[in-house]
Structure formats: C-alpha cells, structure tokens
Amino acid sequence: MVRNYRRKRYYSTPQRILVHLSSPETLSPGLASRTQEGIAEATLCGRSTVTKWLIRFEREGVVAGSRARVPGHRVRKTVYGLTPAGWARADELRKRMASEVVEVRAPGLDPMPMVVSAIPKALPTYVTLASTVSLVSEGRLDLGRLAARPAAGTTYVICGESFPRPEAIFGREKEASALDRWFASRSPVLVLTGLAGIGKTALAAHWILERSPNMHVYWQAFQGSTTPASFLKDLCSLLARLGRRATASHTSEFGLHHVDLIRRLLAHDMKTLPLLVVLDAFEKASPAMVRFLRQTLFSLGPGMRFRILLISRLLPRAGTLAGLARGRRIESLALKGLDVKSSLALLRHRGWRGTEEAVARRIAATVKGHPLLLQLAAQGGPSVSADLT
Known part of the structure; x- marks a missing residue:
C-alpha cells in the first residue's frame, strides 16, 4: 500500500447519499435523480433504507426536501438537496476520498489500486463518483458489476x-x-x-x-x-x-x-x-x-x-x-428584481424575523427586489432593515 493512503472497505448509505446529492453529474438527468426513488437507484440502496436516512438527515439539517413537478409523474414529488451544513459534510467526505484507495477490477485487466476520487477521472465512460462509492465492496471496485445493471437510456452530463x-x-x-x-x-x-x-x-x-x-x-x-x-x-x-x-x-x-x-x-x-x-x-x-x-x-x-x-x-x-x-x-x-411576493418569500427564507408585512414590503420596494440586497437585509437584523426603510 502506498504511504499516506488507506484502504477503504466500503461506503455506508449516508456517505453514498451525500456523494450523490453533491455530484453535478448525478443531478444532470433532472429532478428525478433527487427523489427517494432516484437516490435509491443511484446509490444501489433499498428505497426504505434511503427513506430512513433522508428523514434523519432532514432532522439534522443536512438535507432539505421540497415539493416539485418531476417529469414522468402526475403529482408533485419530494426532491432533496443539501443544505449548507450538508455541503460542508459532503466536502469533508470528498477530501477524505483523495487519500482512500480501493482495488479496481475489470474484465480483461489486472487488478490495480486506485485513489477513489481519481477513478471517475480515469474511467469517465464507466463510472461517476456516486456510482464508484456505491459499488465499492470489501475494498474492491468490480466494474464487471456494471454490465449487469440495466441501461437507462442516454445520460446527459x-x-x-x-x-x-x-x-x-x-x-x-x-x-x-x-x-x-x-x-x-x-x-x-x-x-x-x-x-x-x-x-x-x-x-x-x-x-x-x-x-x-x-x-x-x-x-x-x-x-x-x-x-x-x-x-x-x-x-x-x-x-x-x-x-x-x-x-x-x-x-x-x-x-x-x-x-x-x-x-x-x-x-x-x-x-x-x-x-x-x-x-x-x-x-x-x-x-x-x-x-x-x-x-x-x-x-x-x-x-x-x-x-x-x-x-x-x-x-x-x-x-x-x-x-x-x-x-x-x-x-x-x-433580468430585473423580484416581485413583492417573491421578495417577501426570500426575506423569510433568509431569516428575516420581522412581524409587520408593511415593513417587509417597504424593504422590498427600497431595494427594488434585488435578491442580494434582500439577503443582506434579512441577515442584518432590525438595524439594517430600519436603514433600508
């Protein structure tokens, strides 16, 4: 084993979910990849297991769910995304992957040790980082398992x-x-x-x-x-x-x-x-x-x-x-500023705790619906809000 690297035996379900939700490649097919079914399929985990961990992550403030229209579904579905705390945890996990090694096996090739984070770069045709961590078992990544998975049509990256x-x-x-x-x-x-x-x-x-x-x-x-x-x-x-x-x-x-x-x-x-x-x-x-x-x-x-x-x-x-x-x-x-309704929603989302809607409307009108200024007003508290009104 190369110095300063350690053998990784496997990646747990919560780790797989974090990698999946933080990967632009796995987001590219659209909102379907962020539903419970999409996450379960991408991480090779059972639906009930994924549901359990998403509920736990929501309680911990790691992910946030929202209802949205998903292509192929007649009713709105819950889609999940990482919160700032979730992104921090995912970034920490990805940094560790730069020092974790697994043995890669593929038909017609000799087994070879590779750094986990480098595998998708070396084999982009076969795996993403999300599928890599989902396929690692007993310290090995067997690319032969990919052939058994059903094709899902064209995947846009x-x-x-x-x-x-x-x-x-x-x-x-x-x-x-x-x-x-x-x-x-x-x-x-x-x-x-x-x-x-x-x-x-x-x-x-x-x-x-x-x-x-x-x-x-x-x-x-x-x-x-x-x-x-x-x-x-x-x-x-x-x-x-x-x-x-x-x-x-x-x-x-x-x-x-x-x-x-x-x-x-x-x-x-x-x-x-x-x-x-x-x-x-x-x-x-x-x-x-x-x-x-x-x-x-x-x-x-x-x-x-x-x-x-x-x-x-x-x-x-x-x-x-x-x-x-x-x-x-x-x-x-x-692109112009947000309308009043959207401005008020943004203020609330960013933590504005004012109770008078008239004040919020004056803030929105003063900054002309500019999202960045609305965010500053929400985070700056009453003093900043008073200055703006």
Missing part, C-alpha cells in the same frame, strides 16, 4: 468545476418560461443580462437542473485569469469523455497553433452533439479570450446542434456573436 451549487430561488417563473421558449426556438444563443447579484447564475443553474434539457452541459465561469488554453482544455475534456477526440488530440500535440484548424476540428467534434454551452460572467473574459471565442466557437455557424447561454452584466459588443447568427436571431433576456 454536466461538466465544469464552476457549475454552481443549486440553491432555492423565488419567483422567476416568467424568466424560466422565457428560457423554455428560447430553447424551443431556432435561436442559437441567448444572452442573459442583469446587475451583479440579481440572480442570473442562480436562474440558469436552476433552469438546467429543473428542466433537464436533453443536452450535455458545459459550464464555464470566466475570470480575468481564464485563458484560451484552459478553456479549450476543459471543453476538450468533455468532448473526449463523449467520444469526440479530434480537437483534444490536435491540441495535446500542437497547443493553440493553427486556430483555423482548431475551429474546423471543433466543428467536426460538435457537429451532431447535443450540447448546451454556458458562458458565465462573460464580462470578465479577457480580450484575448473573447478574440479566441470569436475565431473558434462563435464562428461555427449554422448546422450545429449546440446552443450557447451567455451570462453577462452587459450585452456583448456588436459583432461578437455575428458568426453564430448568420440570419438567425440572437435572443436576450434582461
């Missing part, structure tokens, strides 16, 4: 370390419907704009998880330090995971040289791929990053199946998305 953890949102039904209409249209791009903290990222993430569009999702949140090389590396990682390796093979050998060839290779890899590319915080992208996107992703033109959801505080400069349009409409959606 969410890729991107910057994909935000889903939080409860209030209101936004009209905005979600606008996203639905865009997705059903022929428009290749929707630009989602709004003030900082208005909820653009939260709306997009919630829409993806709740509506579960029949597409893979690549999420990139830009920073000033995001380079074309790092962006392309992450995108190629997803494409390779989906069996599209032409661009990855070229860039691994030649880097970013021959940008026109990279554009053509991307067109080849993404030609028939159902993919939603989310470009978050686009206003932070450097000029070099924007120029690279214009020369590659934004120049692929019609005939492609991928769509782009661009999130920014400001509309992009004229001509930035011209290569994608080519006769098709570029949609835009400007």
